[in-house]
Amino acid sequence: MEENFRDSIGTITEEGKRNWIFPKKPSGRFYDYRKYVSYFLLLFLIASPFIKIRGHQFLMFNVLERRFNIFGFPFWPQDFHLVVISMIIGVIFIALFTVAYGRIFCGWMCPQTIFLEMVFRRIEFWIDGDRGAQMRLDKAPWTGKKIWKRLLKWSIFFIISFFIANVFLAYLIGSDQLLAYITDGPMAHVSTMVPLLIFTAVFYFIFAWFREQVCIIACPYGRLQGVLLDNKSIVVAYDHKRGEGENGRKKFRKNEDRNALGHGDCIDCFQCVNVCPTGIDIRNGTQLECVNCTACIDECDHIMESIDKPKGLIRYASEDEINHKNKFKFTARMKGYTAVLVVLIGILIGMLFMRNEVEANVLRLPGQLYERKENNIISNVFTYKLLNKTTNDIENVSFKLMSHPGEIKMVSLEKFTIPAEQLAEGTLFIEINASALNGDKDKLKIGVYSGEKLIETTITQFLAPRSYN
Numbered sequence: 001m002e003e004n005f006r007d008s009i010g011t012i013t014e015e016g017k018r019n020w021i022f023p024k025k026p027s028g029r030f031y032d033y034r035k036y037v038s039y040f041l042l043l044f045l046i047a048s049p050f051i052k053i054r055g056h057q058f059l060m061f062n063v064l065e066r067r068f069n070i071f072g073f074p075f076w077p078q079d080f081h082l083v084v085i086s087m088i089i090g091v092i093f094i095a096l097f098t099v100a101y102g103r104i105f106c107g108w109m110c111p112q113t114i115f116l117e118m119v120f121r122r123i124e125f126w127i128d129g130d131r132g133a134q135m136r137l138d139k140a141p142w143t144g145k146k147i148w149k150r151l152l153k154w155s156i157f158f159i160i161s162f163f164i165a166n167v168f169l170a171y172l173i174g175s176d177q178l179l180a181y182i183t184d185g186p187m188a189h190v191s192t193m194v195p196l197l198i199f200t201a202v203f204y205f206i207f208a209w210f211r212e213q214v215c216i217i218a219c220p221y222g223r224l225q226g227v228l229l230d231n232k233s234i235v236v237a238y239d240h241k242r243g244e245g246e247n248g249r250k251k252f253r254k255n256e257d258r259n260a261l262g263h264g265d266c267i268d269c270f271q272c273v274n275v276c277p278t279g280i281d282i283r284n285g286t287q288l289e290c291v292n293c294t295a296c297i298d299e300c301d302h303i304m305e306s307i308d309k310p311k312g313l314i315r316y317a318s319e320d321e322i323n324h325k326n327k328f329k330f331t332a333r334m335k336g337y338t339a340v341l342v343v344l345i346g347i348l349i350g351m352l353f354m355r356n357e358v359e360a361n362v363l364r365l366p367g368q369l370y371e372r373k374e375n376n377i378i379s380n381v382f383t384y385k386l387l388n389k390t391t392n393d394i395e396n397v398s399f400k401l402m403s404h405p406g407e408i409k410m411v412s413l414e415k416f417t418i419p420a421e422q423l424a425e426g427t428l429f430i431e432i433n434a435s436a437l438n439g440d441k442d443k444l445k446i447g448v449y450s451g452e453k454l455i456e457t458t459i460t461q462f463l464a465p466r467s468y469n
């Protein structure tokens with residue numbers, strides 16, 4: 001097979017210029033399914049920052065204030081280990097998922113594909129028409145009609161980019177904050193308006209001009225495909241055995257017995273190429289540019305129907321399935337990977353639910369050693385920090401020494417309240433009789449109680465003179 005198509009990417013001409021892709025408007029079974037999935041995901045993406053669960057925004061990534069909510073669970077900087085574990089699980093998930101199912105994520109779930117193919121591209125089809133009309137309009141002189149169409153399209157693109165930038169900001173600073181800023185008016189918050197316009201410009205640039213280049217050039221996940229896919233991965237694939245036959249593909253001629261002539265079912269109509277949003281010919285085999293959007297499957301199915309051949313010349317299949325003419329099977333490997341993925345997700349959900357609602361830190365005051373008191377009592381001074389991660393106040397909070405007999409003396413109130421989502425901090429003394437100590441550096445276990453209920457434990461170090469060892 002000629003491999004020179006791999007020397008360059010489909011969107012760059014031989015002269016190194018941008019080869020603008022005018023894909024044909026897709027239609028068919030998979031495109032319909034993808035539309036339904038995209039409606040759901042768009043709704044999810046847009047609504048998530050505005051949904052509240054127990055007072056917490058459903059999804060929030062406030063990097064500036066280091067406040068994160070994932071599925072309504074607030075994460076604090078103290079929970080960073082959970083974020084790291086989620087990211088590791090995410091990477092394993094992506095790797096296993098891709099090895100088994102190829103780039104299904106790119107075609108069906110990636111926000112880039114969804115916004116480009118299901119929002120911006122559909123507006124383009126609506127204003128400029130299908131592939132042929134778009135190409136003619138592109139070459140046409142700047143008449144009043146062309147100027148009107150371009151202005152209309154670019155204005156709508158700008159408005160949608162501005163809307164996406166607002167949603168993006170709701171993820172970043174919180175939807176309450178965003179709505180408050182909108183109510184106050186842009187002039188009252190120029191320092192937020194400027195980044196908002198920068199985000200708008202970035203989204204406009206991506207969806208109006210950069211487009212499929214994101215998947216081909218910029219996306220790290222796309223670049224990883226070469227190492228993640230193998231012959232067993234399910235990808236959008238052209239059945240070259242069936243399409244080429246013994247004597248290759250050939251244009252369709254009525255009343256010709258293609259099978260007798262040894263030609264395959266591909267009639268070289270180029271419809272699968274014309275519909276491809278990344279401008280590639282899937283008949284050359286799996287390529288880095290293919291985002292598994294399924295448009296070529298639908299298009300080829302239409303052609304197969306029109307020439308009375310079975311559908312599925314291009315379909316979801318692995319290289320092995322095509323080479324050995326096997327039917328799609330949910331293999332042991334795929335079952336195994338799916339089981340691992342389910343277990344990983346289960347672990348993450350379990351960790352989210354088992355997460356402590358209070359974070360306690362009791363640390364010795366820096367620079368202070370110990371104090372000898374009457375009756376063989378040793379005293380250390382500590383500062384405490386208690387973080388309430390819930391949306392409710394935690395009342396009647398007190399400390400108890402769990403590992404040693406001794407006393408905890410608060411500098412301020414003995415019992416206090418930790419306000420919702422706030423930090424309570426202060427100073428306390430711990431007094432222990434030297435005879436109860438095991439050495440000059442004892443580990444103390446301290447219980448944090450709300451009323452009689454133990455809500456958290458923490459460990460700290462207690463210093464004593466060496467002579468007591």
Ligand code: SF4
Binds near residue numbers: 243269270271283303
């Ligand atoms: S659409 Fe199908 S028949 Fe037409 S060129 Fe592509 S693979 Fe061949």
Ligand code: SF4
Binds near residue numbers: 277278282292293297
């Ligand atoms: S080759 Fe087919 S599945 Fe891949 S990007 Fe092009 S149209 Fe989509």
